[in-house]
Amino acid sequence: SQTIHQWPATLVQPVGSPLSLECTVEGTSNPNLYWYRQAAGRGLQLLFYSVGIGQISSEVPQNLSASRPQDRQFILSSKKLLLSDSGFYLCAWSQFGTGSSYEQYFGPGTRLTVT
Amino acid sequence: GQNIDQPTEMTATEGAIVQINCTYQTSGFNGLFWYQQHAGEAPTFLSYNVLDGLEEKGRFSSFLSRSKGYSYLLLKELQMKDSASYLCAVIGYSTLTFGKGTMLLVSP
Numbered sequence: 001s002q003t004i005h006q007w008p009a010t011l012v013q014p015v016g017s018p019l020s021l022e023c024t025v026e027g028t029s030n031p032n033l034y035w036y037r038q039a040a041g042r043g044l045q046l047l048f049y050s051v052g053i054g055q056i057s058s059e060v061p062q063n064l065s066a067s068r069p070q071d072r073q074f075i076l077s078s079k080k081l082l083l084s085d086s087g088f089y090l091c092a093w094s095q096f097g098t099g100s101s102y103e104q105y106f107g108p109g110t111r112l113t114v115t
Numbered sequence: 116g117q118n119i120d121q122p123t124e125m126t127a128t129e130g131a132i133v134q135i136n137c138t139y140q141t142s143g144f145n146g147l148f149w150y151q152q153h154a155g156e157a158p159t160f161l162s163y164n165v166l167d168g169l170e171e172k173g174r175f176s177s178f179l180s181r182s183k184g185y186s187y188l189l190l191k192e193l194q195m196k197d198s199a200s201y202l203c204a205v206i207g208y209s210t211l212t213f214g215k216g217t218m219l220l221v222s223p
Binding site: 041043046103104105106109111 | 145146148155156157158159160163202204206209210211212213214215216
């Protein structure tokens, strides 16, 4: 069966510090991978998605970046965090296809607080 | 562009039936999802509709009308554990767009 891991679970970082969040998927190959952010009182916002190694699509301009160094690894980074980067970060995967294959499976999330 | 609307909050009583509505305007349409999200947790899949009509799965049912850009999630025999946020999401050409979610509070 497929599983998705995210770490860390919670993180408190000062403004201006760097960020690295990691997501890995097990039990599947060539998944589509996604990073979402959920801020308080707001919906899930798609930040990045990737359909293959080294391929990243950015949905929202910001000071964050993403990388996919391996097939089942997706990394979210920032060189300098802003207060507005606080939120609940969720990684998700899907197996591209038709019908309910579009379904996305979410990791447990990382709660980031920028102080 | 993508636009998805759903009510912010709803309240209901244990054992009752509640309907959560979702309207959408999207570029491209390849289906509509409903997810459940408990506080502090990741969303979990509830249902998927791509054709018009009603999909029933236990206590939960989901309806879709593509011509009206409208869906609803129907929850029957409400339980306290159903208190959660319910997210409507539409897949356009390749990515999911989520609504802001409807917070459902079930009271005894």
